[in-house]
Amino acid sequence: MTIQLGKMNSLVVNEIAYEGAYLTDDSGNGEVFLKKEDMPNDLAVKQVIEVFVFEEQGNLTATTKTPIAQLGDFALLQVTSINAIGAFVDMGIGKELLVPYNEQRPKFELSRSYLVHLYLDKASQRLCGSSNLNKFVKQEATGFKKSQEVSIIVAGRTDLGFKVIVNNEYWGMVFTDQVFKPLFIGQKLKAYVAKLREDGKLDIRLSKPGVAGSNELSDVIYDKLTQENGVIHLGDKSDPIAIKKAFGCSKANFKRAIGHLFKEGKIDLAATKITLVK
Structure with a gap:
């Protein structure tokens, strides 16, 4: 097993010292430092532990905290500081991620959040971020089927x-x-x-197509009816905006869903009201 930078790894405790623990892969290769403050109280030599591995001052370092995102992921991250080389965004582990100036689209501002892709810089072998998403997302898709x-x-x-x-x-x-x-x-x-x-x-x-999507919405409407003492003041003549606000769906999908419930004998229909059949 190769130790993966920027990813969660299952590593073996090889040595415990005053300053922290030293971890290796399951073959005894590599060395990753786990700081004392990140060590579980009951940590023991030869124990397997799940850690996130990153680079710090040229050394492989680990934390038991789970990051917001890992290598290859896209995530919304907040800018915590900006200096001469770029912006730093919060990863949720106490270690910020560098987004170089030439990878910022648009230029980052302090305290704002941006959608960032985590990649490994080839020159420095450092985990970095980029909001230049077109570098990592393909324009032309293949192999997809309708309704997939x-x-x-x-x-x-x-x-x-x-x-x-x-x-x-x-x-x-x-x-x-x-x-x-x-x-x-x-x-x-x-x-x-x-x-x-x-x-x-x-x-x-966003919605499941065809009958499957209608049935799923029917279940949501039925659950809502039970929560509202069997009455919802919406029907097939109701305003589409009111329907969208209540159920996050189009009027056409709403009508299909309540029609399904009516055919099953679960509700009574009126122009602007549906009632649960008890």
Whole structure:
């Protein structure tokens, strides 16, 4: 097992000293220093421990804290300081991540948060960050099928909708007419492929397509009815904005979902009200 910089590693305690512990891989190779303040009280030699490995002053160092993001990840990170070489962002482990000036898109400002990709600088072998996302996200996708479930990270807003990173690798777009709940930069969601275009661009939708999505929404509406003493003052004639605010969905999807509940005999329908059948 090779020790991976910028990742969580399962390492073996080789030696415990006054200043901390020295860790190796399971073959006894490498040396990673775990500071005394990060050591569990019951740590013992030959014990396997899960740690995050980073570089500090030219040495491999470990912490038992779990970082907000690891090598290869995209994450929304806050700027804690700025100096002559770049900005430093909080990783949640007490060790900041450098984002060099030439990797900032736009130029970072103190205390603001930015979507950052964690990469290994080839020259220094140091874990760094970049908000120049086009260097790491591919424009043209292949191998996706319509309705395929994917993971997305919200990367930015445009006139058309929201740019998203699909499966940590490709650009995609959630168009405005598919957005029925608040989205924010850095948000991670489950989503579905609406279309893979001929030019390789991915159209993404947030709701599950077809009957499956309708059934899922039906369950949400039914649960809401039970919480509201069996009555919700929304129906198939209600204002679309009110429906979107209540359930984060389009009026068309809402009508399909309550129609499903009505066919199952679970609710009674009125123009602007649905009632739970008891």
